[in-house]
Amino acid sequence: MPNRRLNRGTDALRVVAIGGGTGLSSLLRGLKRYVAPIDGLPPIEIAAVVTVTDDGGSSGRLRRELDVLPPGDIRNCLVALSEDGDLLTKLFQYRFTAGKGLTGHSFGNLFLTALTHLTGDFAHAVKLSSEILSTGGRIFPSTDCNVSLEAELVNGKRVLGETKISRARIAIKTIHLVPRVCPPLPETLQAIEEADLITMGPGSLYTSVIPNLLVEGIPQAIRKSRARKAYFVNLMWQPWETMNYSAFDHVDAIHRHAGGKLLDFVILNKRPIAGALRRAYAAQKVFAVQNDTFRLVEQGMEVIERDLLLTKGEQVRHDPVQTAAVVLELALRARQQNLARQKD
Numbered sequence: 001m002p003n004r005r006l007n008r009g010t011d012a013l014r015v016v017a018i019g020g021g022t023g024l025s026s027l028l029r030g031l032k033r034y035v036a037p038i039d040g041l042p043p044i045e046i047a048a049v050v051t052v053t054d055d056g057g058s059s060g061r062l063r064r065e066l067d068v069l070p071p072g073d074i075r076n077c078l079v080a081l082s083e084d085g086d087l088l089t090k091l092f093q094y095r096f097t098a099g100k101g102l103t104g105h106s107f108g109n110l111f112l113t114a115l116t117h118l119t120g121d122f123a124h125a126v127k128l129s130s131e132i133l134s135t136g137g138r139i140f141p142s143t144d145c146n147v148s149l150e151a152e153l154v155n156g157k158r159v160l161g162e163t164k165i166s167r168a169r170i171a172i173k174t175i176h177l178v179p180r181v182c183p184p185l186p187e188t189l190q191a192i193e194e195a196d197l198i199t200m201g202p203g204s205l206y207t208s209v210i211p212n213l214l215v216e217g218i219p220q221a222i223r224k225s226r227a228r229k230a231y232f233v234n235l236m237w238q239p240w241e242t243m244n245y246s247a248f249d250h251v252d253a254i255h256r257h258a259g260g261k262l263l264d265f266v267i268l269n270k271r272p273i274a275g276a277l278r279r280a281y282a283a284q285k286v287f288a289v290q291n292d293t294f295r296l297v298e299q300g301m302e303v304i305e306r307d308l309l310l311t312k313g314e315q316v317r318h319d320p321v322q323t324a325a326v327v328l329e330l331a332l333r334a335r336q337q338n339l340a341r342q343k344d
Helices: 021-034 057-066 072-080 087-093 107-119 122-133 162-167 186-194 205-213 218-224 247-258 275-282 293-298 320-343
Strands: 013-019 044-050 138-141 148-153 158-160 172-178 197-200 228-232 265-269 302-306
Touching (some): 013 021, 013 320, 021 044, 021 072, 044 186, 044 320, 072 087, 072 107, 072 138, 107 122, 122 138, 148 162, 158 162, 172 205, 186 218, 205 218, 247 265, 293 302
Parallel strands (some): 044 138, 197 228
Antiparallel strands (some): 148 158, 148 172
């Protein structure tokens, strides 16, 4: 079954979105409206690179019991890029609430696991699932190795496993993959090489964004790519992972783990968080990330401040539509700059 909505024309803006968790799937939901040309704008060709270190919930159970890569974040990206309201999309998100061994599992996770066993290859199972759902883009696991995440905390203690890291109540000093050496997919490196724009975030800094940059060859490919590189800074501190982190601290952590500077653009939210919602987070000792713009500019990055806060809901989240609009703007700028360089 062909990927009916995927645009491969030479005029398409090529965007590689790197991350994981709800942040990446939210961005992809916003971006898919640009897969087809709108109002004379060129279409966007999307490639998502997704972390595979999750070891909690349904994904964690499947990893432990069936020795597969965690399918949850991949499933959410598949759904985000598929047709809204499609029956298959709803089926992929269906979660069992009863049944011995089934409770807590989503159908999509089980489907990806079964397809992996049938094909013998997780990345190929993801590709086939994309075709079945007619997604508006390509989705790649950052590596096809069965990797775990290990953190060194500021007190010197080491914690193995994403779930345990998220629950640790000590600040993170650095993280790495276990095993340390794990290659990326060739398709991922090709997408990075051909991109006009590479985005990172929004999403958990240490468990969604940075793990992708620990895969051997990915930060080097990003640095070498002609693409412009942009990071969407998180809106709030993440309990214990990024407590007291400013925007600069997020960017600094990315550059430290990537072995040097990567980013051209840093995108910040400038919309104030409503009083009731702000107080609810403050009760958990969680506050908005400080926009220390001057420090970012001082390091040679262009800072873009926009109203990116989703105004509905009981959690602070990026607005998919507004976030995707910034991606489109930057991709257009990047294409124009690349064309200008070619003429020179």
